[in-house]
Amino acid sequence: MVFTSAAADTISLERPSQRTRSRFWSPRRAATPIVIVLVLGALYLWISSIELDSIMQRTLNWDYILLRTREHLILTFSASFLVAILAIPAGIIASRTRSRLLRGTILTVANIGQATPAIGFIILLAIIWQIGFTTALIALVVYSFLPVLRNTMVGLSQIDPNVTESARGMGMTPTQVLLRIELPLAVPVILAGLRTSLVFAVGVATVATFINAGGLGDMIVNGLKLQRFPVLIAGAVIVSCIALLIDWIAGVVEDILRPRGI
């Protein structure tokens, strides 16, 4: 609370003329970090207040939690990075190509990727290939591919055709039209897709534990198997808070990267 209002003060003092900046900490935007801090604080107080047996102690300590969180985040961000560099070009190709077959194939593959239950896919992949980080990464990429692909296509198709026609009429090459006009105008929609797929990835990364790829899924599964509910709840709450936080950060990034004027 104190932190957010102080930040708001300094920012609005620095740039009083820019309305968008001074409105940075709107009540809605401030709500998410406050909720996260409150929930994590409550979790910490609750865990501290109960007596931990040796099994719980093995899990509920800073080293273990930070290790699993780091694994979880590395998995999530690696997957989202791969999705970004694969799905955006795929979306551009799919919206450019005259071949219905190619567009249909790209969309169908992406649809299947998302429709298949992640846990089934990740375990199948582990059986036919190998267990570990790489397998989990591939499963995550396949699973969170569709939102970015879809949004790239939607973002490109919703651009006012008069804008692209006048760009062409002014003598821009097709590549220049794409890079200077279409992609910048599609940025908000593409980023929204990336945000969705990031949040997907945080949730789905919990199943990586089943193929020995680590992450906070370990805590949840341990808590279940060993019937230590504080462990289970701590794992679930931390994953949820990470998902919320990433969604929030992505929202802020969206606002910053949105081209001015649109």
Added chain:
Amino acid sequence: MPDMTEPTDSRAFPDTRPNKLIGQTSTDATISTTTTITTVRNTSGAHIQLADVSKIYPQQAVPAVENFSMDVQPGELVMFVGPSGCGKTTTMKMINRIIEPSSGSIQIDGRDVLSLDPNELRRHIGYVIQQIGLFPHMTIAENISVVPKLLGWSKAKISARVDELLSVVQLDPSTFAGRYPKQLSGGQQQRVGVARALAADPPVMLMDEPFGATDPITREKLQQEFLRLQDTIGKTIIFVTHDFDEAVRLGDRIAVLSDRSHIEQFDTPAAILSRPANDYVASFIGHGAAIKRLGLLPITGVTLGAAAAASGPVTVPLSDTLRDALDALVVSGQGVVGVADADGRIVGSLTVDSISTALGAEVVAPAAGSGATKTER
């Protein structure tokens, strides 16, 4: 009828127009009288020739444009008028190859357009569309500098050009250069559209109903400014519109088009109004051809009656058109109206009779040179 007064004011009778070029030396404005086409020579405009240009879309039985031929003189403002779907926009868009012609040849200053690189070609043709199509993520200055940047101009030259063009279209550079398109009104956006098309000083401009989406008052203002601008820059302009009054107001010559972009008549506004080539053209002109034509005739072209005959308080300035004079006559109800010179002195008078005579004389005049009405079938 006040809507006609101001634009015609700045424009007057097309045949006298080159004389009105302000600030130009006599060599800049040479009147070509060898044909009935009167144009301003030695302008920055280019010569456009279309020969047998056709556009046939696959899976369509009827061509969109069929055997279209036209010669547009340098510095000429040619209006394409026709109903929706007649192919006028398609014809225009073939000149900068936004639409590729199926057959025929297009030349600009003798160079075959179809053999040039289309992107390079378009950088030298100004292009304004009705929906303007400003780039919403770029400031006004960035929008205007797109083509100069593509052509590799230096930063200093580009920024000077942006300021110059914003002033030309009457937008204050210090206020507007840094704004985004959505912060501008429709009329202001349209001015930016014109400035952007003029950025690299192209010899040819293609304009597709550029003022179509603005309200009548803004449109009239834009038309007026546009004429004033064209008087000084003298581009070769193809201007597409479905509004015949706009065509009369702006055009040096008007091409009345019917289906498949057939030219029903291609002539000066005065000639089309006084001698429509056929029923199609006549129906396109609509009612009030004589009134519209009066709007093209300056009072100076008429033999005025005695100044003493003028009675009553209503006078018209000498610089007005006969349409304004008739308007004043109707308002005054006197049967005669005084004509005042720039100093406000009454120099003569006009009656309905004298206006009719002027109109009648005008009907006869083009008949002398029968080449005036050029119909291409």
